[in-house]
Amino acid sequence: MGFNPSRKIRVVAKLRGLTDKEAELSTDLSWISVKKPNGEASETVTISFGDQSASRKDSYELDYCYEQNEDNELIFSREVKPLISGVFSGCNATVVAYGAKNTGKTCVIQGSCDKPGLAALAVNEFLSLAELNGNTVAISFYEVQQDRVCDLLDTKQSAVFVLEDKLGKIQLKGLSKVPVKSISDFQKLCVGFNSRKPTQKIPSELPRRSHKGLIVHVSSPNENLDTLQTSKMNFVELAGYEDVRRKGNDGLNSVEQTKINQSIYAFSNVLHALGGNESHVPYRESKLTRILQDSLGGVNKVLMIACLNPLYCQDSISMVKLASRTCQKINGALVESTKKVCSLTKSVTSLSKKSQIPKTVYATTKKQLSYRVPLSEKKANGGKSFEGRKLFDDASQLTPSDKENLVLESITSTEIIKEEKVKPVVVHGEDQPEEHGLSVHGSTSSETIKEEEKGKPVAEHGEDQPEEHSSTNTLVKEGQVFVRENNISMVDQNKSPPLSVRLRELSNTLKALNSGTPFSARRIKTNDALSRALLPTELVEPTTPFVEHSTKDVKNIDSPWQTFSVHNSDVKNSVVKECLRVLNTADKEELKKLKGIGEKRSSYILELRQESPEPFKNIDDLKDIGLTAKQIKFMMKQEVGRLFD
Numbered sequence: 001m002g003f004n005p006s007r008k009i010r011v012v013a014k015l016r017g018l019t020d021k022e023a024e025l026s027t028d029l030s031w032i033s034v035k036k037p038n039g040e041a042s043e044t045v046t047i048s049f050g051d052q053s054a055s056r057k058d059s060y061e062l063d064y065c066y067e068q069n070e071d072n073e074l075i076f077s078r079e080v081k082p083l084i085s086g087v088f089s090g091c092n093a094t095v096v097a098y099g100a101k102n103t104g105k106t107c108v109i110q111g112s113c114d115k116p117g118l119a120a121l122a123v124n125e126f127l128s129l130a131e132l133n134g135n136t137v138a139i140s141f142y143e144v145q146q147d148r149v150c151d152l153l154d155t156k157q158s159a160v161f162v163l164e165d166k167l168g169k170i171q172l173k174g175l176s177k178v179p180v181k182s183i184s185d186f187q188k189l190c191v192g193f194n195s196r197k198p199t200q201k202i203p204s205e206l207p208r209r210s211h212k213g214l215i216v217h218v219s220s221p222n223e224n225l226d227t228l229q230t231s232k233m234n235f236v237e238l239a240g241y242e243d244v245r246r247k248g249n250d251g252l253n254s255v256e257q258t259k260i261n262q263s264i265y266a267f268s269n270v271l272h273a274l275g276g277n278e279s280h281v282p283y284r285e286s287k288l289t290r291i292l293q294d295s296l297g298g299v300n301k302v303l304m305i306a307c308l309n310p311l312y313c314q315d316s317i318s319m320v321k322l323a324s325r326t327c328q329k330i331n332g333a334l335v336e337s338t339k340k341v342c343s344l345t346k347s348v349t350s351l352s353k354k355s356q357i358p359k360t361v362y363a364t365t366k367k368q369l370s371y372r373v374p375l376s377e378k379k380a381n382g383g384k385s386f387e388g389r390k391l392f393d394d395a396s397q398l399t400p401s402d403k404e405n406l407v408l409e410s411i412t413s414t415e416i417i418k419e420e421k422v423k424p425v426v427v428h429g430e431d432q433p434e435e436h437g438l439s440v441h442g443s444t445s446s447e448t449i450k451e452e453e454k455g456k457p458v459a460e461h462g463e464d465q466p467e468e469h470s471s472t473n474t475l476v477k478e479g480q481v482f483v484r485e486n487n488i489s490m491v492d493q494n495k496s497p498p499l500s501v502r503l504r505e506l507s508n509t510l511k512a513l514n515s516g517t518p519f520s521a522r523r524i525k526t527n528d529a530l531s532r533a534l535l536p537t538e539l540v541e542p543t544t545p546f547v548e549h550s551t552k553d554v555k556n557i558d559s560p561w562q563t564f565s566v567h568n569s570d571v572k573n574s575v576v577k578e579c580l581r582v583l584n585t586a587d588k589e590e591l592k593k594l595k596g597i598g599e600k601r602s603s604y605i606l607e608l609r610q611e612s613p614e615p616f617k618n619i620d621d622l623k624d625i626g627l628t629a630k631q632i633k634f635m636m637k638q639e640v641g642r643l644f645d
């Protein structure tokens, strides 16, 4: 029962109690049932949704489930308290409550007037132990709204920047850290946690919902080094999940809700990767996972609490499914299957009587456990779930195997960054963090440090917003050569011609290719990487060093379309590379020629370049200037489209 010392992540559920009103109105409480094979000592429990009498029930396994009558004190003593001693020995810990809306997340983490939440109970414990051991305790409160991090203790701060120092520790620049000596100190500060008022700094059009976090910092003197050793415990209350496909989601704009859902999935993906000991952990998929990065892997412990509505709530099933998936990965059991038990209870019962087949049947859903939950919500019309991560492709025209390659997941920023040179970065300004030469480690080991948020424009209007239309030609296929190509610099950074010239050159090359003139009849001279990429290598008269397609790329290609496809991926990579180069080098007026870059964004880009000489290293970095995946895709399409102007 509780945290097994060998486990790093534990996933439990908490069934919310009924409110007075619900208790009055509700008669049927049999929607959720929990099976605990060994009572409180159960190592796993099964949560089933559906009327007991229904023939079909959805069941999922988690580490444990706290029932309606079990309160925060119990959860604290069994689940949270054991983590606190670890924090005093230098390990970080994180407690996360997540679930659908109205499932009691706030009551679990923050508590209510009469019942303290897990955070207050923990701070109390920290203070008692700190007094005994001579440690100091401080706290920080923050919220994450649409990837913008704000300080809840000092609302004058415009934004909090997420940095990572050379030791891999996350530095939250601009976040207050207030010493706490008593629980009443803490309670006074908590007012901000509960009721943040919109400040002048946060535009009113931003969503009301946010993820909220409390960090309890514990410092102890490090005798050997004469310095302070600090570790921390995070409490996070994720904003409520809601399936955006359903209508009537109480006024929250579906784009905002989708963003919330994405960050919940991103969190789950990180735990999934950690639980499966995967080499790449996608911390960069969301701001929250970046903030928590140094508290999630390694020796650190994570407690996930899936909060459930006791009454019918479809979104609760989705959340338990997510929790179960994480749990399953961590437990290492049934790696190839989901925890979902789709059992026809009656037939299973009779079958098990006849042939001793266990009642729990997993085989029905043995399939997709190795997949990641997509960042974008699955579309109702066929589950093409990676829309937000795709670039300028058109999946409808591709084969199933092509579609797999098209998922942007396959060209994660890490993969690209790994190939790039590490550059020292200078952080300017007098209020820079104490540690100079900050560098990013962890999943993106060779990445250059950057300030992740520098008051980035959240929403821009007018010419900054790319228009949406779908007429652009599909020229590209996502592919395995992206990383390699990205690493091949055929552009002289100092002297290469403007983008327009290069695009023109590429356009000419394409025209030549399409003209029907036999290649052997002419040799095409070009300096342009894209043009080179399009041409069979033996026909190009190289004027700069040129890297051919690897044999792997062209081997076994027996159709012109396959060859075209390989070349297309080069074109795409080159267009991306060119755009990044423009973003890193062009002046303001030139920047504004890019679709989606207007006055505000171009100024912001110039600001970013003051801080880091090359702020745009991969396509995902465009999100730092407030562009969505869709807008980035549109920008690229436009640049490709210009080739044919």
Ligand SMILES: Nc1ncnc2c1ncn2[C@@H]1O[C@H](COP(=O)(O)OP(=O)(O)OP(=O)(O)O)[C@@H](O)[C@H]1O
Residues within 6 Å of the ligand: 016, 017, 018, 019, 020, 068, 100, 101, 102, 103, 104, 105, 106, 107, 108, 239, 240, 307
């Ligand atoms: N254990 C409990 N017993 C009875 N009522 C509860 C319990 N926990 C929470 N509630 C009630 O349920 C409602 C929702 O609780 P809470 O605000 O904590 O949910 P939430 O998941 O944080 O909601 P949101 O997603 O809107 O932020 C509140 O009215 C709260 O008083």
